[in-house]
Amino acid sequence: MKLEWTGSKAHLGIAFAFFLPIAAAVAGEPVLVLNPYAGIDWQAAKQHKGNFHTHSKQSDGEFSPDQVIDEYHERGYHILAITDHNGCTFPWQKWERKPEDLGMVAVPGNELSRHHHALSLFSDFASSGSNLDTVLKELTAHSKEGLAVIAHPAMHWPKQFGPAPGLLIPLATPLRQVTRGDFTVEAWVRTTDAGRHILIGNYTGSDHGALNLELHVKNRVRVYVQPTGKKRIVDINIPADRLGINTRDGQWHHLAGIREKRTVSLYLDGKLAGTAPDTAEDYDLWGKYYYVGRDSRTDGTILNGDLDLVRLWGSALSAAEVAQLAAGKTPGKGKALARRNLLLEYDFETSSGVPLRENTRIEPVVDDTAGHPQGPFPAIATATTPVWCIPNTSGATRRVSERVGSFRPRSGAQRVTKAALQHYVELYQKHDRLVGIEVVNGTRPLKEYPLDRELWDKLLGALMPTRPVWGLASDDMHAMKHLAHDWLVVPSATLDQESIRQAMLRGAYYFSTERIHGPAGTATSKPPQIQAISHDPKAGTLTVQAMDAEKPLPNEAYQWISLGRLVHTGPRLDYASAPGIGNYVRLEITGPGGTTFTNPFGFGTE
Incomplete structure (x- = not known):
């Protein structure tokens, strides 16, 4: 029997066997x-x-x-x-x-x-x-x-049928309202991928309240502050080359976005990368989740790299405090800055109180170690989330944890x-x-x-x-x-x-x-x-x-x-x-x- 498909009737009266062997x-x-x-x-x-x-x-x-x-x-x-x-x-x-x-x-x-x-x-x-x-x-x-x-x-x-990338943080009230006042969002990142990478954020592609921290294309770094209504966006997107830093060199880099007294600042490795007037003013973050390693989208902005010590603060850190963090100081230890306004912190060491096993997929959560009185705010990982716990082998252990989160695609993972x-x-x-x-x-x-x-x-x-x-x-x-x-x-x-x-x-x-x-x-x-x-x-x-x-x-x-x-x-x-x-x-x-x-x-x- 010879078939000629004309487009007028795809099946030509012949019954399909769904997934016919x-x-x-x-x-x-x-x-x-x-x-x-x-x-x-x-x-x-x-x-x-x-x-x-x-x-x-x-x-x-x-x-x-x-x-x-x-x-x-x-x-x-x-x-x-x-x-x-x-x-x-x-x-x-x-x-x-x-x-x-x-x-x-x-x-x-x-x-x-x-x-x-x-x-x-x-x-x-x-x-x-x-x-x-x-x-x-x-x-x-x-x-x-x-x-x-x-x-x-x-x-x-x-987005609909694949494993959910990144980690999901349910937006509890203290997190949702962090953008009503001064704040700091920061993370350590390591990658060699020249593309665009969201470290933490919730941007949706529309005009809802969002806060993103990211590595942008062409060795740029970015903090994006968007209230509901796009006219008052603060978008600091700076070439890291200005600071003589290559953010895609496979080494650990510290990135921090800060709002203080109606000024938004962006720091890279403890150095001020750029500032802008805060036109966003007070607003709430939108959506059900805040995300680590992505934002609300699941397209070409997903992180392909490693993260550690992801933190969100309900206050603005000073330049000196950012320098301490970039030097590897741990908040609350020794002479380092206090932890009192630290809302959440992920060090990728434990899940539900149990030490994470190295080189295994993270599930069901990454523990929040901030110790905030209204917390904890663990980050959720599903059974198919392509995020792994790996040992830190870069020699920069003074700056990051012994274990870190790997958001890199694995062979056959997708x-x-x-x-x-x-x-x-x-x-x-x-x-x-x-x-x-x-x-x-x-x-x-x-x-x-x-x-x-x-x-x-x-x-x-x-x-x-x-x-x-x-x-x-x-x-x-x-x-x-x-x-x-x-x-x-x-x-x-x-x-x-x-x-x-x-x-x-x-x-x-x-x-x-x-x-x-x-x-x-x-x-x-x-x-x-x-x-x-x-x-x-x-x-x-x-x-x-x-x-x-x-x-x-x-x-x-x-x-x-x-x-x-x-x-x-x-x-x-x-x-x-x-x-x-x-x-x-x-x-x-x-x-x-x-x-x-x-x-x-x-x-x-x-």
């Missing part, structure tokens, strides 16, 4: 029943390059729509969707650009962003809804042409959970217009890419061949640094909106990325370009011809993947006899300039 799905000799590239005349087809995830100043992009169009046009793109958040930036004529004059196809769409983000394409549909399932139903009712693609899934599912997979499977089963998923997104952290590919493979294992999920690479362009690193290519003899839409429905395109191959700008050439894909049903083979700058690629460049595992190397796959092939196979082709992905081929049995 793969061995049962392909018991016997596999037969190719779904080929997204069938019908392409590769000799007549032209290679049309496109990007389906782009932002402009109409939402949170750096450039106006006409500038965005011009930048992509100059780089040889033929297809472009400007997908500003929750609003359709279309037609281009509003910004004095005519697609036909540029030899481009303008695809209407937007990024539906009030829930798990999804791209709405080929339609002017927009929604204020906060539930993706409901919004996808609205999209279907709104337009016969509208399609949708799941955007950057690893940005979303870990995997796509069964609950996350089931959530996405149900979405794809329910919504025919949901045709694809971003496998590569140009703005997301590199550490998310393996998770996005793992999710794609698991979805294909659960749904193929009767319900394909097509992959996608996109720039998610907000700024110049995101431009033209991730794209799709539609091989087609025609270039118009309907032919591009049909290619999206059938998966009749491939996609490429420079970014996961290495740092932007280091590639010496572009990713491989596919010249032809052919199928010989009698021989049971699939053959792909690809070139790297008009040069053939070695056999090892071709990696055939099935069920998330490598099953064959080389441009020709003998699927009739190759071991390990499940209900689908897809191809990754890697050259000096990046990686190119095919969409999946589906298998059944005679």
Whole structure:
């Protein structure tokens, strides 16, 4: 039986076996029943390059729509969707650009962003809804042409279905009200990661009361004081280079944010980094929890490093007292500062009164050792929280405890959970217009890419061949640094909106990325370009011809993947006899300039 998926009815009347065992799905000799590239005349087809995830100043992009169009046009793109958040930036004529004059196809769409983000394409549909399932139903009712693609899934599912990162401090009244007066928030941190790291905080992304202490990007340090209502924010964000300090050198550094008499100050290693007038005034912290190693978000701001002696004070420490702490003095011991206004303190030595075991996951709590009369305020760690107790081996034991908290990702610590997979499977089963998923997104952290590919493979294992999920690479362009690193290519003899839409429905395109191959700008050439894909049903083979700058690629460049595992190397796959092939196979082709992905081929049995 050969299946042709048109998008009009994803299951084609064939019942899904939810999480059907793969061995049962392909018991016997596999037969190719779904080929997204069938019908392409590769000799007549032209290679049309496109990007389906782009932002402009109409939402949170750096450039106006006409500038965005011009930048992509100059780089040889033929297809472009400007997908500003929750609003359709279309037609281009509003910004004095005519697609036909540029030899481009303008695809209407937007990024539906009030829930798990999804791209709405080929339609002017927009929604204020906060539930993706409901919004996808609205999209279907709104337009016969509208399609949708799941955007950057690893940005979303870990929040709902993954292990909770960081530690949670229930916001008891003394903690919630600490920002009604003078305060000090401080911690020791050690990392070599150049990214952004929240040490302690509760910022939500909205205008609720928040207090964050963090290492920012580009060796910057930051204290962020936000009352309810964003107009009175105090944001001290200072390059540590000004103090001659490298905060990412793998050594311990002390950071303290202080408010005293309507002035906010930030100290690094006992040195004053910056001050600002306190425009925030008195307010309460918002939310159910204060967090250690993150804030209310669980995206690219999670700490990748070690913490110790995290403290929150209900008073402003003096410059001399901060210097004592930075020198490793312990409050309340010897001539060190008193502990009377110390609200909470985590030294990562005990949990529920029992010494923490080194090199083990911390649970159920980290004890609060401040001794405040209204405390203690232990920090909660769930059974899956990726925070470990490790010995301090840096030689800086005079400054930090013998044991410290490690917030570093461990090998294999983050995997796509069964609950996350089931959530996405149900979405794809329910919504025919949901045709694809971003496998590569140009703005997301590199550490998310393996998770996005793992999710794609698991979805294909659960749904193929009767319900394909097509992959996608996109720039998610907000700024110049995101431009033209991730794209799709539609091989087609025609270039118009309907032919591009049909290619999206059938998966009749491939996609490429420079970014996961290495740092932007280091590639010496572009990713491989596919010249032809052919199928010989009698021989049971699939053959792909690809070139790297008009040069053939070695056999090892071709990696055939099935069920998330490598099953064959080389441009020709003998699927009739190759071991390990499940209900689908897809191809990754890697050259000096990046990686190119095919969409999946589906298998059944005679």
